[in-house]
Amino acid sequence: MKNVTIKTIAELTNLSLTTVSRVLNGTAEKYRISKSTQEMVLKAAGNLDYTPNQAAVNLRLKRSFSIGLVIPSLANPFFANVASIVSKSLREKGFSVILVECDEKVEVEVEAIGLLRSHNIEGVILIPSTKESNHLKILLNQNIPVVCIDRYYEDIAVSYVATDHYIGAFNITELLIKAGHKEIACLQGCENVISNNLRVKGYKDAMHKYNLKNTQVWGNSFTTENGYIETKLLLQRSQKVSAIFALSDTILLGALKAIEEEALRIPEDLSVVTSDNSPYLDFLSTPITSVSQPVNDISNIAIKLLMDKIDAKQKGEQVELEKVLLKPSLINRNSVITLH
Amino acid sequence: MKNVTIKTIAELTNLSLTTVSRVLNGTAEKYRISKSTQEMVLKAAGNLDYTPNQAAVNLRLKRSFSIGLVIPSLANPFFANVASIVSKSLREKGFSVILVECDEKVEVEVEAIGLLRSHNIEGVILIPSTKESNHLKILLNQNIPVVCIDRYYEDIAVSYVATDHYIGAFNITELLIKAGHKEIACLQGCENVISNNLRVKGYKDAMHKYNLKNTQVWGNSFTTENGYIETKLLLQRSQKVSAIFALSDTILLGALKAIEEEALRIPEDLSVVTSDNSPYLDFLSTPITSVSQPVNDISNIAIKLLMDKIDAKQKGEQVELEKVLLKPSLINRNSVITLH
DNA sequence: CTGAAAGCGCTAACAA
């Protein structure tokens, strides 16, 4: 079965390529092509299951109607959620989505940007896997719109939409302190990542504000293993903590396992708070108090910014750099005990 | 800043398009192009941040090195997991991934297939959103490889890799029955979906095997709301059940909420089992016994089948229809009480 | 209202 192109249809209908093309891409009215001709073409196209060859269109028009979606990993429910909202929205707007998962690896992200440039993508939605920003400069030079989500750069002119990680961490730490906690451990994820570092800073600043010198930050990865190991070690040290702040829900699950193994009760023996507000937090043996990010807003604003940039580029206009920080909220679930 | 093409580089280096092209796509050795020439080209390409235009390559070679990934929704952790494994593996094999989320809607899936054909994709990994299979026939006619995951068709020659949903449901229901349960409710998801229907059948067949006439299947969607509402209603009926089988973890979370609101204890007042074995099941107030699907195996086998098909197509060979069913396992977590 | 022809960027015969 041969490939069906406008040529096939032109031959079949005894029309020129031009006319067929015009009917098939909706400019028939503009060129005042007769109804009968239009019907002929449309019928033939329908019978033959014709689809325009995007490669050819892309080459000719220098538009791909494709957007690159670059994320660390879909295994992380927060990112998967963002990806879900973003990809649906882009589809509705007529864009295809080319997905690349970087697995938190710089090299892969660099490669991904190259791949996407090869595909002539018209824009990129990026959740960075790295602090490194050099590979993005090429996109900026080529004037390809980029919007970062959740994680971002301060050293380079890339727009972003993110939660104010700092204030979320600050607030939840303050909540612990106000409940009387003084020995609070922070279980962090990957240190190369701005969202992590801002949260750590929020934690530390809150501690300092109340003159609590004993800040302790443990761990190095957004994984359940990391949460488990660090908590295990933490609970076996002579110096005890009264509260734990997990910087992600994956870390939290590991921590919970260790806490259970040590037969400690939450919150009676240990208070615990976390960061991603996954839906299941409500149903844990003790529901866990959490920072909550406005995923929907973040995703939708990012899409809007990207679309604006693409439109502006079409019109030859210039767009400003946009930096959007959204306030997280605190979901209180009583995994924190008041000491006094 | 103008577009960099092989022409730019040819002019800059005073070489022909052909030579530049050969160096840049790795056939330099084959044509015995001198080292010095190669270096010149590579250097120029590097300086100019050259990337090959995939649209042109695609058009010329009639190969896109792109695979369509069509799934109901990334918001479902099971699908997100599959998508994650699949997309990483495809990237490593040199394929780009075009992602379409169908939101369990037939129309979107039909559109998606058209879109992917437009992009000249070389294969499709599909988790169907519908029983309808007509739109896939076009792909089959065009000899485009398709592999279904998790859900599949019996009425059409499309290869698939899935868990044996029937046996998983049968076994976990039998486990309940052997523990003495006679009134077991099944909370189902979307009725258009084979995985759901096979699970329901597994449940019913197990009930019948033990002469339990009172099969009851409630609900109609893989959502937490559905789980909540149906459980709420279930618990308020005069006729009591002693066990609930949730056909997904989203449904489970809703059920747990309702159960908690009614102040029932698991498993003392009510036994509960579920289907997706999400990582957090271990940490719920009562850890919940679950069927577990071999996500990694499913995804990797599907990729292997797809790659085989693509290779075979390149070589002009024919490939057989493959139907792979993997056995699920049972993860026992003591959310089931033994009645006697 | 319809058509002819050029060209987007790349590769592969065919030549040299």
Place this chain on the structure above:
DNA sequence: TTGTTAGCGCTTTCAG
């Protein structure tokens, strides 16, 4: 060892 040229499928002047 390198170059010339045709053509992939489509859109868009320009020309009727």
